[in-house]
Amino acid sequence: MFEIIQAVFTAAGALALLVFAGITLGGSAVVLAVTTPLFVIFSPVLVPATIATTLLATGFTASGSFGAMAVTIFMWLYKRYTGKDPPKIPGLTPSNPAASGGKKDD
DSSP, X not given: OHHHHHHHHHHHHHHHXXXXXXXXXXXXXXXXXXXXXXXXXXXXXXXXXXXXXXXXHHHHHHHXXXXXXHHHHHHHHHHHHHSSOXXXXXXXXXXXXXXXXXXXXX
């Protein structure tokens, strides 16, 4: 009985999401049709602005990724060559070994 109720609620949720997807697609198509003439008129400004924004966003994302990778590598090196774990940050690291799966990395 529980499986039938679960299937009914799952189907209703999926149907609601399908309706929302259709409404979103329809709204996006209408907005695209309305704004296309504006894009054509302002394209000499929009294309360079888009290129600049893309380059800036890519640069910020790359710098953040490189920084996070460098910190990860330094933490791994510290753990590897000192034979001990780095200092724990409260709230970010599990307090018991069972929370991290009970395994210890090399």
